Every structure is written in structure tokens, then in C-alpha cells.
Amino acid sequence: MKFAKYFFIFLLLSLSSAVWGQSVEAQAGQGADELLPNIMLYVLGIAAAVLFIVAMIFVVKVNQFLYKRVLDLEAGKSGVQLPQEAEARQVEADSFLTSLRKKYWEDAVPIEREHEILSHHDFDGIRELDNSLPPWWLNLFILTVIWAGLYMYYYHWGGNGPSSAQEYEIAVERAEKEQAIALAGMGQQVDESNVEVLTESADLSEGELIFKNLCAACHGQSGEGTVGPNMTDEYWLHGGGIKNIFKTVKYGVPEKGMISWQSQLTPKDIQKVSSYILTLQGTNPPNGKDPQGEIWVEPVAADSTAAPEAAPEIQ
Numbered sequence: 392m393k394f395a396k397y398f399f400i401f402l403l404l405s406l407s408s409a410v411w412g413q414s415v416e417a418q419a420g421q422g423a424d425e426l427l428p429n430i431m432l433y434v435l436g437i438a439a440a441v442l443f444i445v446a447m448i449f450v451v452k453v454n455q456f457l458y459k460r461v462l463d464l465e466a467g468k469s470g471v472q473l474p475q476e477a478e479a480r481q482v483e484a485d486s487f488l489t490s491l492r493k494k495y496w497e498d499a500v501p502i503e504r505e506h507e508i509l510s511h512h513d514f515d516g517i518r519e520l521d522n523s524l525p526p527w528w529l530n531l532f533i534l535t536v537i538w539a540g541l542y543m544y545y546y547h548w549g550g551n552g553p554s555s556a557q558e559y560e561i562a563v564e565r566a567e568k569e570q571a572i573a574l575a576g577m578g579q580q581v582d583e584s585n586v587e588v589l590t591e592s593a594d595l596s597e598g599e600l601i602f603k604n605l606c607a608a609c610h611g612q613s614g615e616g617t618v619g620p621n622m623t624d625e626y627w628l629h630g631g632g633i634k635n636i637f638k639t640v641k642y643g644v645p646e647k648g649m650i651s652w653q654s655q656l657t658p659k660d661i662q663k664v665s666s667y668i669l670t671l672q673g674t675n676p677p678n679g680k681d682p683q684g685e686i687w688v689e690p691v692a693a694d695s696t697a698a699p700e701a702a703p704e705i706q
Contacts, residue, residue, distance in 0.1 A: 431541070438534070445527075581658040583638040589666040598667030601660055605652070614671040616680030619649065623671045624682050631687030636665040 500508055500522065510519040546552040553561065589595065603612060606619075614622035625631075629639045640661050643651035652661060 431538075431545075581637075581662050583634050583641065586633055586637045586662050586665070588633045588669060589663060594663050595667050595670060597660070598663035598665070601656070601664040602667055605655075606664065609649070611676070611678075611680075613674065613676035614668065615676040615678055620683045621680040622668055623674045623676060623679060625672065625686050626682035626684045627687040628684035632689055633662075633665055633669065635687075636668055637661055640665055 500520075505520060508521045510521045512519050546554065589598070602610075602614075609617060609619035610622050611617050616622065620626075620628055627635070629635060629644065639649070640656075641651065641653045641658075643649045645651070656664070
């Protein structure tokens with residue numbers, strides 16, 4: 392039994408160390424206003440560990456009691472008298488911890504004294520015992536009341552912790568930041584099916600910078616065309632318009648020597664440089680390369696607001 396006690400004490404210290412370590416890690420980089428919640432978490436962890444250890448000890452004791460009862464019953468059936476340990480050795484006085492446990496956790500009335508707490512009720516030969524509430528239950532209840540008082544003071548009366556309204560505002564602010572990040576990420580989800588022309592000067596300036604750094608080697612600094620085609624006339628080899636230009640820049644034209652830029656440029660950057668290329672139309676820079684391809688005419692979307700053509704009358 393001593394080994395079991397030492398084992399449970401070691402287990403308690405191990406659990407306490409683990410909880411303390413997590414509490415210290417949680418406190419790293421946090422302000423002083425978050426110190427009490429971490430301490431409360433630490434105390435809760437220690438209380439849970441203590442409760443677990445006590446429960447295990449109780450289970451061991453119950454198993455020992457049941458084992459002894461089974462031995463007594465089997466010995467009674469066989470007519471064998473088992474030696475009583477209490478008579479074999481001198482009863483030692485309870486230690487300080489044992490007396491505390493019996494007083495504040497168990498406080499059980501011995502079987503030989505149960506006649507002192509018998510009630511006057513008798514139901515078919517069944518007598519009730521007027522036991523007090525278990526001390527462990529009362530002590531845990533007192534601890535919960537103390538815990539509730541500390542919690543109310545910290546979060547509601549002392550003004551240290553955030554109230555429910557403040558937690559709601561913090562959650563809303565965090566959600567708005569996450570939403571902004573998500574929307575910013577959606578801005579990169581541009582492809583040749585939904586791309587639109589950018590007209591903001593900042594976007595076009597970035598597109599110009601990308602063009603002059605990456606595209607000018609083949610198309611000229613002003614888009615006049617060198618190895619690649621002229622970008623300033625109305626002729627296009629692979630279709631004009633923002634969607635066709637975006638698609639050409641994104642996937643490239645490997646058979647004609649133009650590489651795909653989708654691994655080096657983000658969709659947003661491709662949209663910017665494609666929008667800038669459209670601004671080169673009609674600039675007529677010097678030394679412009681001869682036209683290549685076909686004239687591109689932007690298709691006009693059907694006007695859905697136009698009145699339908701009247702049906703002919705039947706004669």
C-alpha cells in the first residue's frame with residue numbers, strides 16, 4: 392500500500408507540473424490583466440488532479456474492502472478462521488494527513504456505531520441512517536462558492552477581466568479583421584473568366600512597372616514591339632480585350648517563345664499588367680513594329696433593356 396501512495400503522489404506532482412508548464416506558456420507574452428485567469432486555470436488543473444488522485448485511492452480502498460469481504464465469506468463457508476490484522480498488531484494512531492482525510496473528506500460512521508444514527512422510521516424492516524452530508528461534497532461546494540466569488544469580482548465587480556459585452560465586441564472586431572483578410576485573399580482569385588479592366592492610377596502604375604521589368608525585353612519599353620508583337624496597334628495575334636490578354640500573359644504561348652507568367656506573377660499582378668497594356672492602344676510610339684494578327688473589335692453585350700420586337704399581326 393505504501394508503494395501505491397508514493398505512486399499516486401508522484402502522479403499528482405507530474406500532473407501538477409504539466410498544468411503549471413501550460414500555465415507558464417500561456418502567460419508568455421501576455422499582460423498582467425491576464426495573469427489571474429491563468430492562475431485560476433492552474434488552480435483548476437491542480438484541483439482536478441487532486442480529485443483524480445483521491446478518486447483512485449478511494450477505488451483502491453474499495454477494491455481492498457471488497458476483496459477482504461469475499462475472503463471472509465469464503466472462509467465462513469469453509470469454516471476457516473482468518474487471522475485478524477487488527478488483533479495481530481498494535482493499532483497505531485492516525486497520522487496528521489489521515490486524520491484530516493477522515494475528518495474533511497470521509498467522516499464515515501463506523502459500522503459498529505451505526506445504531507447511534509438510526510432514524511425512527513421503519514419500512515418493512517428497513518431502517519434509515521441519519522447520516523450527514525459527505526464532507527467531500529460540502530467542501531467541494533464551499534470551493535465552488537469561493538471560486539464563484541473570485542470569478543464575479545474579477546470579471547464583473549473589479550473591472551479587471553472583460554465583461555460579456557466586451558467579449559462580444561472583441562469577438563466582432565476579430566471577425567471583422569478575419570473577414571478583411573479573407574476578402575483581401577479573394578482579391579487574388581482572378582482568372583480569365585472574371586477579370587475586369589483596372590482604371591485606378593496606382594494599379595496602372597504597378598502594371599507599367601511590371602511591363603517594363605518583364606515584358607519590355609520582347610515588346611519594347613513603349614510597347615512598340617521587338618521580338619514580340621506591337622502592343623499599341625489594333626491588331627492582335629491571340630485576341631484583344633482584357634480577358635484574352637490576361638489569358639495570354641497567364642499561360643503564355645510556348646510555341647512562339649512566350650513563357651507562362653502564372654508561376655512568377657500573382658493573378659492580381661497579371662490583371663494590373665494586362666490593364667496597363669490596354670492603355671498603350673493608339674499611342675503610336677516611334678519605330679513601331681508592323682501589325683500582326685487581326686483587328687480586334689470588343690464585342691458589345693446585348694442590351695437586355697431593349698424593348699422586344701413586336702410580333703406581326705395575324706391577318
